[in-house]
Amino acid sequence: MLNRCHDTATSRVPGGCHMSLCSPWSLLRAASALSLALLLTCCTLTTIAPEMAYSNPTPVKIDGTHGPLSAERSKAILDRLKAGGVQTNIFDLHMAIEEAIVGSPLSLDNKVELLQDGPATYQSMFTAIDAARDHINMETYILDDDEVGQRFAAALIAKQRKGVQVNLIRDSVGTLKTPSEFFKRLTDAGIKVLEFNPVNPATAKAGWEVNQRDHRKLLIVDGHIAFLGGINISGVYSTGSLSQRSKDKKDKKDKPDDKLPWRDTDLRLEGSVVAELQKLFIETWEKQKGQPLAKRHYFPKIKPKGKEVVRAIGSSPDDPYSLIYATLISALHSAQTEILLTNAYFAPDQQFLAELKEAKARGVDVKLIVPSSTDSWLVFHAGRTRYTELLEAGVKIYERRGALLHVKTAVIDGVWSTVGSTNLDWRSFVHNQEVNAVVLGTEFGDKMRAVFAADQAKSDEITLDEWRHRSLKVRAMELFGRLWLYWL
Template identity: 70%
Template sequence: MSLPNLLSLARALAMLCLTLFASACNSLPTIVPDMVPSKGEPVQLDGTHGPLSAERSKAILDRLSAGGDETNIFDLHLAVEEAIVGSPLSAGNKVELLQDGPNTYKAMLAAITAATDHINMETFILEDDEIGQRFAAELIVKQQEGVQVNLMYDSVGTLGTPKAFFKELADGGVDLLEFNPVNPVTAKAGWEVNQRDHRKLLIVDGRIAFLGGVNISSVYSGGSLSQSSKVRPGGELPWRDTHLQVEGPVVAELQQLFIDTWIQQKGEPLIPRNYLPLLEPKGNEVVRAIGSSPEEPYSLIYATLISALRSAQSEIWLTNAYFVPDPQLLTTLKEAVARGVDVRLVLPSSTDSWLVFHASRSNFSELLEAGVKLYERRGALLHVKTAVIDGVWSTVGSTNLDWRSFLHNYEVNAVVLGNDFGEQMRAAFKADQANSSEITLEQWRRRSILMRAKELIAQLWEYWL
């Protein structure tokens, strides 16, 4: 079959599937303004003093330079970040970068073991496997010691987890809340099956917090950074992921996010504890905690990222598991290259989602032609969601660069401003890039007809992925 005929057939099949899928839903979600494909001017983001456009960013830079002192890149990103409406920037924080499951779980379990007042945990996936059982056992022990444990888990993310697993936790005294149950009969806050809690958040005693991309699952039992720890039982690829451990004033923002979501989901009133203790400075990092939800007029995480990308002066290095960008994000990356910014993306070479993988690749031609450098991570299943811009603006969290994260999911990210943490992020990016294969434009143009057809089919589903 010729290429035109094959592509035509693929498009027809995809449209048929999409029509059948849509007809099964009551209504299609409303696309919020910042994600609407625009043929005219790009959507402007609201800042404290008006639209935060490229011109607005320049005005902020001019204001900072008015005193005669040379403005550095940190000042620029600090000013841009301050102009975004939302949670406050918080100084005096200590941030530790955690890579892969073993290191992350070790730190999380140590904090849980040391808890004296309460443990608040929010997760998308919580599996009944070796890792899940370790966490469940420790949470039950702490509850029985008098530490209040509140656990919120997503209904879709835990579809495969037996009810007996959660019954054991409940019998142990742990307070449970199923986020947006799949079964509408058990939903307390209205039934929105397409809205999911994709956050991974742990707060211990209101003083230490963990967030990022790591779920509670044995898929993370192997590391991805050393040859000796790569292979998991059964020979599956290890999962490559990134998490943060945070101490300092910003923990109060993460705690409030958990509490607000618990209340919004109409959970039982939280047992009184010292959830918001007075927090002293613990380090030198400037951090903003950002939560987003579909109820908001636009995704604050998306707005913050676009603003940082538009303000980039030298580097934009993104690592992301599910890269299905909207038109504005694509345009922003291409414009950055046009003004001389080094734009690099590390993406998966294998994935747990066929549609996402090929929908992501459907953007490769446009990106490569614009000069964006693309790399696919080998030897691991990439689940990272991070960015480092100009070596001073970094973010780690649960948010993928796709329509689902920006439109349908509850997500949480931390933005960290500073050279020291930025250098750690750059080093992590370089390590992933060293373990990746570069995709060149010449090579990409030689891909097979079958690959092109898969991209076309997947692209038609990108809004739902």
């Protein structure tokens, strides 16, 4: 398994139960603490100070379809967004900080479509691929050789044969089970395929960093349309969580994990933000020393498509710190009324937890939806070690039933929303390439809040009293998961 870092084991078993030094529990804890201490220096998260003051703050930049807007026009747009939202200082506190941290511009005149689950997302992607006329750039973690993967391969090959240049970045670990013949079929058709950080060091062209993975899910068509979010290319998404088959018998809470429909959230974007996502794709291609890209119109002139203000944020292990992590921390710190988080792999660091607890202490309504079933047993149980301190702080935790939750979203104060590939765990924040979009404004925020409410209705709330009385078996799995979190 791949190495990863996590914080040290606590001195108490979650739930407040002290164990005697001679018990099996203490031996397990001692082994965990020793192993984690030996590895503690392997990677760290930079401490982000959201309240940091800048002596010369950089004005927030907004790009339109014809280039950067004036400072006056940018301020007017931000003032309009503020006026349309709830009473929150998220714009005053968050915007200047995010600008200093991220540096990429806010993009104006975008159209953002919220997509849920595999069937709807894939259909929208295939429609865009079929309409491609110049190029298709695709970046994915998993690309399975199954019915869905073969359908994508056929669609991409068909466009390549019609003169549309297709460039594909696939993660080496994520596609480890996909046979080489699958990709040979693509390259034989003229598609350029780049393997990100190959597991085999003999094939690595940009140095061998096998623990650094490309977890982004990104599809860009003709430089005009982009898709991003949590969805991989796999048959597990063939059934949507909103289908009738997932609605009987209390949402099939007891259905085996491998038979549950997958629940995910993605975005379809049009407008000036697509150029920022294109830059991220090309930057990765060049850093990984892929073949020279064929000359195409990767940055066409873009017309206004909508009214959404969006920022594209890419994170890379090569950065001094995770840009997405820093942005999330600043947004949490700026929250005034409400924090709604939905995440498939919830195992955050102490700084992230502290922001959630501090937000609750100042009166913010903090809610978290996590899976009740998972495809990553160790992360699932490691994340549950965080429940006690969050519940004691008043954070509300819900476990989604009837689906295998794979969503990575946040909505803050109803005006700041993000969708992307980033999990709330150390791998995403330290070792992975990730991509998220931040969308500002109440109109999109209302859509995100409605989706959150729908998932909450299909979830079971975890209460503090219930959690304190969980079994010793569950506690043991939590400790074991937390120990192995380093190597996931």
